Every structure is written in C-alpha cells, then in structure tokens.
Amino acid sequence: MAKRNRKIGSVKMELLTKSRESMLAAVQIFNNPNIQFKSESFIVLSNIAWTYLLHAYYRSKNVEYRYYEQQGHRKRYHKTKKGADKHWELERCLDDRSCPIDKVAKSNLKFLIGLRHEVEHQMTTRIDDYLSARFQACCLNYNEYIKTLFDDGLGIDKHLSFSLQFSSIKEEHANQLREFTDLPGNISSFINDFDSDLPQNEYNDLRYSYRVLYVPKSVNHKGQADKVIEFIPANSPEAEKLNREYVLIKEKEKQKYLPGEIVKIINSMGYVDFKVHHHTILWQDKKAKDKGKNFGVQVAKTWYWYDTWLKVVQKHCAENANKYGKNT
Template sequence: MAKARWHHMLMESQRHALKAVDEWNCSSGNYSDFLTHMHKAWHYLLHAEFYKDKIEYHYTDPKTGKYQLIDGEPKAWDLERCLRQRYPNSADPVRLNAELFVALRNKVEHRYEHGLKIVTGGKAQALVMNYEQELVSHFGLAYSLAERLRFPVSLQALTAEGREQIRMAAAKLPKPTRDLVAKFEAAIDPGVRDDVKYDYRVRLVPIIGSKTDADLAINFVRLDELSDDERRIMVEAGRHGTVIVRDRHVEVADKDKLLPRQVAFQVEALVPFEFHVQPEHTEMWRRLGVRPPTSSADPYDTDARYCVYNETFKSYAYTPAWVSRIVKEIGTVVKYRAFFEREPRPKKVTELTTPAGVPAQASIDEQALRDKIA
C-alpha cells in the first residue's frame, strides 16, 4: 500500500534532523549545515502536520484568491509563516527558539561558527528536543528519533584548558552577531528566556562511587524529586557555573497532568451542572478519540494534546488542555444536551471536598439550574 504524502514529507524531515545532529556532534562538523538542516527538518515537519490535518499551507493572491506559483507549482509557506500558524502565541518559547535560528541562519560567518556554536549551545539543544517533542506528539512514538541519537562525548567540559578555549572563542564573536542574539532576547520576557524550551542548560558532574547495574553513563536528575537541601545545592551550582555544557533529555512525562477524578472536579467547577468520571468523562474521551480503549494493543495511541499513557502505573493522565476542551464541548446546558442527548444533573448544594491541588468552587443553586434546564 502506498504511503500517504505526509509520511514521505516526515521521512525527509527526519533525514534532515539526523544530518543536523551529526553536523553538531562531529568534531569537524559545520555549524551552518546544522542550521540549514534543522531549518529544513522543522519546515518539512510542519508541512507534514498541515497536510495531514488538511490545513492549507500555500500562499494565495489576496485579490484573486488563487495560488501564488513558483515554476508552475503553488508556493508553500516559509518556516516563519508555518511557526506563526502552529504557535499563534508570539511569546511561545518553542516558536521563539526556532525564530532565533531562522535569523541566525542568514548571519553566520564561517570563521566565527565555533564561537557562535558555543554561545547558542543550549538553544540548539532545545531546538532539537522541541523538534522531537513536536514529532512524537503529532505523529506518535513510532516516529521518534530517540533511539538513533546519543549523548556526545566532549573534552571541553573535562579540562581547564577546554573551558578557557570556550571563553576565548565566545569572546571573539563579531559585534553584529552578538548584537543579533542580544537584541532578539531583549524583547523576550525573562521567564521565557529561562524556559527550557527556549534554552536548555545542564551541569555535568562526574559520578563517584561503586557502579550499580542501574547506572548509565548519563543520569538525569529531576529537581522536583530532590530534597529542599539537595535542590538548593543543585540550583546554586547551576547559577554560578561557567562551563557551557548543555543538553536536554525528555520532557517530564506527567508534569501538570491530571487523573480522571481531578479532571472531573475541575470541569464541574467550571460548568453549571454535575460532571463525573462515569459516565461523562469516559464517554467524552471515547467519542473524541483522546485515548484508546483499555484493551487496546497500543496504549500509547493517545492525542498527546490531551492525554498521555503512564507506563509505570499502566494508566492514563490528562492535560489542563483537556479540561478546557471538555468545557468548550459541553460547558453549557444547551451544549451538554447536544453532546450527550440527555439532560444534565443539577449540582447539589453541598460542602465540596476536592483532591489535592483542585480548588473548591461554590455550587450554584439547584432550583436555579432546574429553571435554566426547563
């Protein structure tokens, strides 16, 4: 069976992404080639998304509405236009990260590539990992590049001479290049500049002591799993660090995720009627295709915007966006009737007990709701 057109576009996107990482990690790699290949990787990826989702991504003449043509073919959106479509929030750290590298692509001077690579190291890592996150969240784990990428070996982090070379190379950057990055970041909110999706930085600390079977060459530490004292030490070490060694592993799988009961409580706080896990929540995820049935052979086949599968606990967790989607679909009595083809149950006037992290909301008057339903 012939593959869909978006699949071939995705294969080309992956090819460019792998070439880009190879250029970055190779000792004789070319920074300009890294920028070019990551540009194309993102470009093909977003075109594949739009094609699959039936989103028109070609320029049209504002007067006639017809396609603008290049060599007889419709002119496709450039990457900057694609980024605005995919990330409409101009302060989105993923969009800003990609837009910075679009700007850098046309400004790189060959003799200063090494210094620029050092200065933008964390941002480049974020660019690649944002790409991986976008790839997997839209097309599934089958398209992940994780198994084909490895943590690179670096001497610069291990010797004082290496660290000094880093500082010297960064200091030699020409003023126009330094100004480009500085001016770009001057317009960004500090909170966004510190977001790992814009610039991901880590500190490498050698592991000393007996090795266990569970040890890997690289271990990633989650700050939210450390004690207060451990976290303070790690944060302080990062604040005063001078070695630029940057990488990102994966997004924290269940950060800000909600259990079904928490979803139900949050939804019920936002709508004028009762909302429960059974039957409403279960019926909604089934009908909207948010996750597969419990008996599915592929439990990871979820809509990542709204739901993720937790391998450890063999269960599903939901995103805040899922709460918003539910409220949008059935947030009024009229919408509830249309979706479920039945009447909603009025809230009872009672003392609410909520799970941790879910604020209690006052119930509306039961009779008032009955009047609305009537």
C-alpha cells in the same frame, strides 16, 4: 474523495520522512568531530526539518499552506520560476493562527531563523559552543512535537545517544562563552538583541535553551559511573546541595546595564532631567571605560555598565540634584 485522502496521506508521510531525515542529518553533522561547519549546517537542516513537519501538519488539517491571491471565487497560486507552487517558509508557518507550536518553542525557532539570516551573509567561526544549548532545545522540541502531532513511532530519540567530549568545562571557559569574545559582531549583536527582547521566564525555559549543570562525580561502588548522565530527584539532598552551590556560582555573574537603562533608573529616582548625553559626558570625564576601573565590560561592539558605575552616577546626580530636576 477516498483517492484524494490517500494522496494527502502519502504526501504527508513523504513530508514527515524528509523532515525526520533532515533533523537526523542536522544532529549527525553537529556531532561529527571531522566537520567544522557544524552550527551553520545544523541551522539550515533543522529549519528544513521543522518546515516539512509543519507542512505535514497543515496538510493533515486541510490548511492551505501555499501562497496565493484570491481573485473572485478562484485562487491564483504563486509560482517559482520553474512553475512549482510556493509553499510557506518556516516563519510563515509559525505565525499562522492554526500553528500548534507553543510560544517558547516558537521563540527558539525564530532565534534560529534570525541566526540563519545572519550566517548567510558572513562566514562564522566557533559559534558551536555558544549556541549548543539552543540547538539541544530545538532537537528536544522537535522530537516532542513529531510524536505529539503524529505518532510516537516517529520520534528520533531512539536513533541518537549522547555525544562524547574530549574537553571539560572550566569557569574561565564559561566566562569566555558569556562574553562572546570571538564571535562576529553581527552574530553577537543579534544574540544580545534577541535575548534582551525575551521575557525572563521564556529565556529561562528549557524549550528555548536547554541548559544542563554538569558536575564531575566520584563514586564509591562499581557500576555507579557506568552512565555519563545521571538524573536525581529535585527534592533529594544531593539536588539541594547542587542548587545551593549553583546559586553561589550564578551570583558571580555581574548585572549589566545599557546606557539607556542607566538613564531610566536614574530618572525613576527623581532626576528627570538627567539624559543620555549627560551620562556620556560623565563617563568620558571620569574615563570610566579605562581598564582597571571595573565599571563595565565590552561585549562585541556594545559596552555594558556594572552596578559599580550605577552607584557613581547616583552619587553624581545626588550632588547635582537641582541641575537634574530633583526636588530637595
């Protein structure tokens, strides 16, 4: 038994070593200015890092993480073509009831898994800026779990520092990121669909996407500008001022609706006979997608409607209440 436990321990440490090396390689590649294939490399390597991490955890808990079929009292293990055991992939590890990863961190990883499936089938361009917040959350979650599940000394934070940037973020740059203007259609559709299915509290959680508000800072004394990032208390006057300014900026982002959402809102107002085809006829008749009308926006291959268009639909239905089943 002691010999078996030593074997389990040595394999676990080998898995953890490979896991840490994979995550460090993922971050180093993403921060390397000479490499163009950043996001794709990060996704693959971080996927491997998390897989090995969970394999090490399951091994330490005596959870069988190999695929097998139960045949009577015996287990028939699935094998590769070369005869090796087939171990659980990351998604199977996350779905197991004994998985120690919290729900929001799982959502972050399942987003990256789905994205990996997409980039396997089509070459991508310039997705780094769009997805870096998800990657940052993935790194922080990994560092937290490897220390929590195993040992503080295994953390990778001591090996890494903030990467330096040669570009600043302006409002027009942020708008371009929000609109997914130059992403391949399959990638932008996947991102929109995945985010839409998430509860709002999960979407806003830092474990899913680590968003930071950067504000250029002028200083009055030497030494104040020695650090690129400075953390301030949430209840301080400086933070309160930033929060007020951030809310003003955030409010500039217009609410967007899919056609089905427009119809649901109208139905909830009592116009129960108003259907999607009525909506289609209405926007075509009013040429609502023409430039300059400001009724909506094209994001990749999907059209989203603004509140300005919702008001037009409400007025149309009010003028035709009997047609759409509204009792007057």
